[in-house]
Amino acid sequence: MTLEYAILGLLSWQPFSGYDLKRIFEDSPVYHWSGNNNQIYRTLVNLHNEGLVERDIQQQESLPARKVYSLTPQGHNALRHWLNSTPSLPLRKHEFLIQLGWADQLSSAELDSLLSNYEDEVFALGLLVQASVKNPQLHPARTMRENLLWDSIAENWSGYYQYELEWVRNLRRQLQTLEV
Amino acid sequence: MTLEYAILGLLSWQPFSGYDLKRIFEDSPVYHWSGNNNQIYRTLVNLHNEGLVERDIQQQESLPARKVYSLTPQGHNALRHWLNSTPSLPLRKHEFLIQLGWADQLSSAELDSLLSNYEDEVFALGLLVQASVKNPQLHPARTMRENLLWDSIAENWSGYYQYELEWVRNLRRQLQTLEV
DNA sequence: CAGATCATGTAACTGGTTACATGATTCA
DNA sequence: TGAATCATGTAACCAGTTACATGATCTG
Missing domain, CATH: 1.10.10.10 (Winged helix-like DNA-binding domain superfamily/Winged helix DNA-binding domain)
Structure with missing residues (x-):
């Protein structure tokens, strides 16, 4: 557990x-x-x-x-x-990608609004995450190494939302060029 | 559900x-x-x-x-x-980052072996994911747009493992320079 | 005066995992 | 001969969510 x-x-x-x-x-x-x-x-x-x-x-x-x-x-x-036990791999449950898989049934306006909603939410959550993950109240920094570890954890989280954001922006751009 | x-x-x-x-x-x-x-x-x-x-x-x-x-x-x-319903945000349960948060208790050899284990597993899973996500048996491609959507889903998944891999490699490098 | 914060907890539920059971067929 | 594939399903369990309940004190 x-x-x-x-x-x-x-x-x-x-x-x-x-x-x-x-x-x-x-x-x-x-x-x-x-x-x-x-x-x-x-x-x-x-x-x-x-x-x-x-x-x-x-x-x-x-x-x-x-x-x-x-x-x-x-x-x-x-x-x-x-x-010291073997690390476990991250689990991602990405419901939106499943939704997107069948979204060719939507009109291009509907699809773009879906993506734009997603983009907004990822952006907003990204900001929240960045703020909270840097909050020193939530983690120790007793040695230089521990400090590095927690910085790296923070980076992993905020970088992840950045990744997701760039991905959706890129997809929207591609869909627009397809449209024309 | x-x-x-x-x-x-x-x-x-x-x-x-x-x-x-x-x-x-x-x-x-x-x-x-x-x-x-x-x-x-x-x-x-x-x-x-x-x-x-x-x-x-x-x-x-x-x-x-x-x-x-x-x-x-x-x-x-x-x-x-x-x-057409509002998209839900991805859920990540990243147990390894929690483990890492307290890993300053480990010796540098133990810590590096933990990270190297993680790197290997992410690498291996990344390959699997890349292969399976490109398997045309697992998704339709009936229109150009549907094709683009599924390519983008595939990219999101394989890109994610790439991101995770670069992150851990970077952390190992930083820890090494700290060591010296 | 309404809503947040401090502080504990329980009940009812949904979602997800592990392991088991059956039984024929194919492949190394 | 033992393992994998095809094909169904059940039982027991663990993990996680939502909503409820109590009651004082602080803040706008």
Whole structure:
């Protein structure tokens, strides 16, 4: 389960509550794929049962208690083991390309509006991603090497949206020359 | 449900059996995300219940009957409606980038071996993708415009793996210069 | 006064994976 | 003789989404 390790990673940096984690997952495209409580809170309970994290309950007046989690030595081990395991390849679910595959049924106006919508959305998301991925609150930079790694992660994400944007612009241009 | 429309799309091209579809989904990165029977066979039953496809049962001697599905007029309508609906953005689940985010805990030998593994796998998959995405059996080319669309889909996929490959090579180079 | 933020959590669901089961035929 | 291909399907499970519930405090 990826989410488990994603959480272990973050906790190896600093202790967080479920709520903190939820916000990080929501805000960062790196952790894009789950920003929902249900899974996060349940995963924390599991990790706790497995002895990989420990929880510190901080009582607050007039707000529910914060449950702050941190790694146990076993948690550190589990993380380190995962870090050395063989990397998994990125998964892309690109629904739009499937849509496009049958879009010859559309008029050229409809098709271009579809592409222009896509272009706008990619552009907008690209800006968001660029902003959030550079947010120093979302990642550590304790050594020069760690800094380089996170820069490279940020570059991978923002570069990806750039790639997608150039691709759609190029396609629109090609379709226009076909039109004439 | 994306799978539903992906199937409607394919059936709008030509009739297929569940087994045919399963193989297409397995072979093509475009439909990467599900090559498993369970869902495909169940989805076909659903589509049939909804009246979007009709089935033609072809008895065979000594082999189970082939159930060949094709679109009904309602199926064509549903597809056309979806084609004109607002495009959805690509989803990337990039587990490796999360792994990398905490990889400063590894020795430089371990880190480089991780990256080199990743590079090899991306390279290999890139070749596969390039081959399968150009396979004319997996897509129609009935008009010049349709041809252009599918070329562009193929380019999006193979270009993506190229992008990922250049990214990892670049990172390895940067890490090496840091080392010295 | 309405809506966001802090902070926890649960219920019901959809989507997707892994593994199993059957059984004939072809190919190395 | 063992593996791959053709062709159907089911059972059990894991992962992820949407929506709900509570209740105080802060901000416009």
